[in-house]
Amino acid sequence: MLIDRLAVIGVGLIGGSLARALRRAKVCGSVIGCNRNRETMEMAVKLGVIDEFSTEVTEAVKGADVVVLATPLGTTESLLASMAGALRNDAIVTDVGSVKGYVVEAARRTLGGHLPRFVPGHPIAGTEESGVEASFADLFKSHLVILTPLPETNAVALEKITGMWRITGANVIHLDVKHHDEVLAATSHLPHMLAYALVDCLAGMQERDEIFRFAAGGFADFTRIASSSPEMWHDICFSNREQLLSVLERFDDHIALIKAAIRESDSATLHDIFTRAKAARDKFTDQRSAHLHGSG
Amino acid sequence: MLIDRLAVIGVGLIGGSLARALRRAKVCGSVIGCNRNRETMEMAVKLGVIDEFSTEVTEAVKGADVVVLATPLGTTESLLASMAGALRNDAIVTDVGSVKGYVVEAARRTLGGHLPRFVPGHPIAGTEESGVEASFADLFKSHLVILTPLPETNAVALEKITGMWRITGANVIHLDVKHHDEVLAATSHLPHMLAYALVDCLAGMQERDEIFRFAAGGFADFTRIASSSPEMWHDICFSNREQLLSVLERFDDHIALIKAAIRESDSATLHDIFTRAKAARDKFTDQRSAHLHGSG
Numbered sequence: 001m002l003i004d005r006l007a008v009i010g011v012g013l014i015g016g017s018l019a020r021a022l023r024r025a026k027v028c029g030s031v032i033g034c035n036r037n038r039e040t041m042e043m044a045v046k047l048g049v050i051d052e053f054s055t056e057v058t059e060a061v062k063g064a065d066v067v068v069l070a071t072p073l074g075t076t077e078s079l080l081a082s083m084a085g086a087l088r089n090d091a092i093v094t095d096v097g098s099v100k101g102y103v104v105e106a107a108r109r110t111l112g113g114h115l116p117r118f119v120p121g122h123p124i125a126g127t128e129e130s131g132v133e134a135s136f137a138d139l140f141k142s143h144l145v146i147l148t149p150l151p152e153t154n155a156v157a158l159e160k161i162t163g164m165w166r167i168t169g170a171n172v173i174h175l176d177v178k179h180h181d182e183v184l185a186a187t188s189h190l191p192h193m194l195a196y197a198l199v200d201c202l203a204g205m206q207e208r209d210e211i212f213r214f215a216a217g218g219f220a221d222f223t224r225i226a227s228s229s230p231e232m233w234h235d236i237c238f239s240n241r242e243q244l245l246s247v248l249e250r251f252d253d254h255i256a257l258i259k260a261a262i263r264e265s266d267s268a269t270l271h272d273i274f275t276r277a278k279a280a281r282d283k284f285t286d287q288r289s290a291h292l293h294g295s296g
Numbered sequence: 297m298l299i300d301r302l303a304v305i306g307v308g309l310i311g312g313s314l315a316r317a318l319r320r321a322k323v324c325g326s327v328i329g330c331n332r333n334r335e336t337m338e339m340a341v342k343l344g345v346i347d348e349f350s351t352e353v354t355e356a357v358k359g360a361d362v363v364v365l366a367t368p369l370g371t372t373e374s375l376l377a378s379m380a381g382a383l384r385n386d387a388i389v390t391d392v393g394s395v396k397g398y399v400v401e402a403a404r405r406t407l408g409g410h411l412p413r414f415v416p417g418h419p420i421a422g423t424e425e426s427g428v429e430a431s432f433a434d435l436f437k438s439h440l441v442i443l444t445p446l447p448e449t450n451a452v453a454l455e456k457i458t459g460m461w462r463i464t465g466a467n468v469i470h471l472d473v474k475h476h477d478e479v480l481a482a483t484s485h486l487p488h489m490l491a492y493a494l495v496d497c498l499a500g501m502q503e504r505d506e507i508f509r510f511a512a513g514g515f516a517d518f519t520r521i522a523s524s525s526p527e528m529w530h531d532i533c534f535s536n537r538e539q540l541l542s543v544l545e546r547f548d549d550h551i552a553l554i555k556a557a558i559r560e561s562d563s564a565t566l567h568d569i570f571t572r573a574k575a576a577r578d579k580f581t582d583q584r585s586a587h588l589h590g591s592g
Contacts, residue, residue, distance in 0.1 A: 124512045187511040191518045196573040197550040203576035212580045215483040216420045221517040222487045226577040230570035254493040274526035277492040280499035281522040284508045
């Protein structure tokens with residue numbers, strides 16, 4: 001058994017899908033889930049996502065050799081603090097938070113002697129759905145999982161968590177904490193802000209009802225991520241504040257360029273921006289398609 | 297026959313799909329296509345999209361009772377001017393341009409006595425693909441087609457073009473020209489600007505190659521429209537300049553709100569924006585889904 005007893009703290013889309021994938025692969029002796037909501041946990045047992053549950057994190061981690069924290073970012077520090085005293089001496093702890101600098105600071109403040117066996121992680125997967133009902137074993141298949149080990153991270157712990165994610169079908173890479181947060185601010189956090197801002201902007205217009213009626217498929221795709229969990233994104237914004245503000249400034253500069261070009265009939269600039277963007281987007285699509293089909 | 301001889305000027309994704317839908321429905325005596333590129337036209341005949349072609353617009357419209365202009369917006373005025381003298385006296389002319397104010401001005405300057413039989417139109421359909429190879433007969437099925445008749449538009453002409461689009465499976469509505477341009481600036485032109493700006497912004501970053509590597513499905517959906525034709529969007533920007541600048545300003549205000557909330561740890565504001573946006577997006581999805589399945 002790769003894992004004797006797995007504790008999943010927060011059995012939602014991500015935690016639930018990880019538990020499903022590992023149970024399907026039969027690499028866990030048992031899986032215990034932990035959520036404050038008892039009904040959610042009963043549902044998770046019924047769905048076959050976990051074997052048993054506790055609503056107390058100190059109970060849930062007891063005896064677990066691997067603990068996965070998969071709750072909203074804002075709860076990270078208090079949950080790590082709660083579990084620290086109840087962990088097995090050799091327990092490996094990992095998480096799935098979207099902002100690693102924030103999680104690592106919380107871990108440094110709370111985990112004490114357990115810190116070398118803490119492996120910060122972030123699966124780049126998800127849908128705009130949330131909750132254990134939306135979880136499925138193939139969520140991570142062919143997706144990227146980024147681990148951001150610390151200088152003091154134990155090599156065995158890192159190897160174990162890397163192996164755990166590989167079993168889900170994910171491609172696992174290791175990255176520096178700060179680098180992760182910069183890149184994710186640009187590719188994930190910024191687009192979410194833009195989608196939320198656009199939809200809220202339109203919803204505030206006088207013609208709001210017909211406006212949405214006239215929106216086409218492009219609009220549906222563009223705004224899909226605005227259906228993501230407000231709580232989750234609220235936490236991410238504050239956890240990655242500096243990096244996010246920095247890419248928002250950079251984006252503003254680009255919008256200012258486009259506005260100036262439209263206002264001044266600067267045909268060449270507009271054409272250059274659109275052409276560069278199309279080329280980059282087309283290249284992204286080709287790479288992604290090659291990657292998802294296993295040849296890249 | 298609804299149409300004896302249909303002339304499609306510009307046989308790309310939109311013009312080609314319309315021709316396919318009407319031929320499939322057997323409501324046209326014959327379909328003549330017009331493109332400057334002879335190879336494209338030979339391909340269109342081979343694909344069964346048109347019966348015959350001419351590379352000269354004055355030739356193509358000769359004898360046609362319905363003429364559909366489906367070329368990039370920037371070519372509208374010169375093509376209307378070219379065809380005006382060659383049109384049958386009773387020919388009905390329509391177009392598919394994304395900005396109606398611009399097209400209507402061009403028509404007023406060029407069509408003379410034909411103006412009452414000009415029906416400005418805009419099918420809200422398309423993909424990021426372009427060209428006749430991408431055309432298909434079901435492109436407009438369950439999609440909206442907006443016609444923006446003028447005060448002087450002939451009722452019979454309006455009825456004929458409304459009927460033509462209904463045959464493709466589209467839902468046809470009539471709207472005021474200015475109103476159309478305001479709504480489309482918000483739901484279509486603005487999102488395209490944001491997608492282009494985002495992709496170009498990321499492509500200009502130092503980490504550009506890995507940045508795209510780390511992007512997930514949400515990013516792929518969000519930026520799909522940045523793969524649209526740069527030429528087409530260049531034309532749209534200048535054709536709908538005032539409305540587009542106006543919604544860009546409105547959007548900037550929303551981004552400024554979000555930035556201030558992040559900077560000042562204003563949790564309530566951020567939460568409100570995200571929650572309102574999610575509610576509006578979810579409602580949009582429900583309505584769209586009901587609509588596409590024919591119950592709305």
